[in-house]
Amino acid sequence: MxxxxxxxxxxxxxxxxxxxxxxxxxxxxxxxxxxxxxxxxxxxxxxxEDIYALSDKMESETIVSVLKNISSQQEEPFKNPDVFTRNLYMALISNNTLINLLFSGTEKARLGDCLETELKRLICEKYPDYKEDPQRDIMLSFCIQGCFHAYLNNQEKDVATLVSVSESIVRKLAPMYLENSTEEN
CATH class of the missing domain: 1.10.10 (Arc Repressor Mutant, subunit A)
Incomplete structure (x- = not known):
C-alpha cells in the first residue's frame, strides 16, 4: 500500500x-x-462510503485482532476449554481500548454476537463434527457469551480473579459436556 x-x-x-x-x-x-x-x-x-462503513471496518479489524490473539496463544486454541477461556479474556483485554470505543453503548452486545459467530466458524473449521452437534453449539454459545459479558461487566475487577473464576466454571461444565456428547456416540 x-x-x-x-x-x-x-x-x-x-x-x-x-x-x-x-x-x-x-x-x-x-x-x-x-x-x-x-x-x-x-x-x-x-x-x-460513509461513517458507518468506517465504523464497520474498524469493528471487523478489532474482531480479527481478537481472534488472532486467541489463535496465537497456543497451538490448539480450541482444544482445552479453560485455556480457551483464558485466551479469550487475554485477547479481549489486549484490545480493550478499541473495544470500549467502537462497541460502546448499544453496540456492546453486537460485539459478543460477532465474536460468537466468528469463533464458532473457526472452531467448526477445525472440528467439523461440532457443526451439527446442538449440545456443543449451546456450550460454545454459553462459554463465549458468558465470558464476553463477564468481561464487559467486571472490567474494574482484578483480571486474574475474573479469569480464574471463569476457568473454574468452564472446568466444572466440561465433564457434563463430555458426558452428554459421549452418550450420543
Whole structure:
C-alpha cells in the first residue's frame, strides 16, 4: 500500500476514534472527522462510503485482532476449554481500548454476537463434527457469551480473579459436556 494512503487511513481512523471517544456514532459528521484528520471530504469518500462503513471496518479489524490473539496463544486454541477461556479474556483485554470505543453503548452486545459467530466458524473449521452437534453449539454459545459479558461487566475487577473464576466454571461444565456428547456416540 502506498505510504500516502496508509497515512490517510491512519489519520481517518485516529480522528474517528477521537470523535468516538466523545460522542455516539450517529452524532459524528464527516465534516468534523475530515477537519480533525486534516483531509477533505472527497478523500474520505474515496476510502469509505460513509461513517458507518468506517465504523464497520474498524469493528471487523478489532474482531480479527481478537481472534488472532486467541489463535496465537497456543497451538490448539480450541482444544482445552479453560485455556480457551483464558485466551479469550487475554485477547479481549489486549484490545480493550478499541473495544470500549467502537462497541460502546448499544453496540456492546453486537460485539459478543460477532465474536460468537466468528469463533464458532473457526472452531467448526477445525472440528467439523461440532457443526451439527446442538449440545456443543449451546456450550460454545454459553462459554463465549458468558465470558464476553463477564468481561464487559467486571472490567474494574482484578483480571486474574475474573479469569480464574471463569476457568473454574468452564472446568466444572466440561465433564457434563463430555458426558452428554459421549452418550450420543
Amino acid at each position: 502506498d505510504i500516502r494512503i496508509e497515512k490517510t487511513e491512519r489519520a481517518i481512523k485516529n480522528a474517528f476514534l477521537e470523535l468516538r471517544s466523545r460522542k455516539p456514532l450517529g452524532k459524528i459528521t464527516i465534516k468534523e472527522l475530515c477537519s480533525l484528520a486534516a483531509i477533505n471530504k472527497s478523500t474520505f469518500y474515496s476510502h469509505y
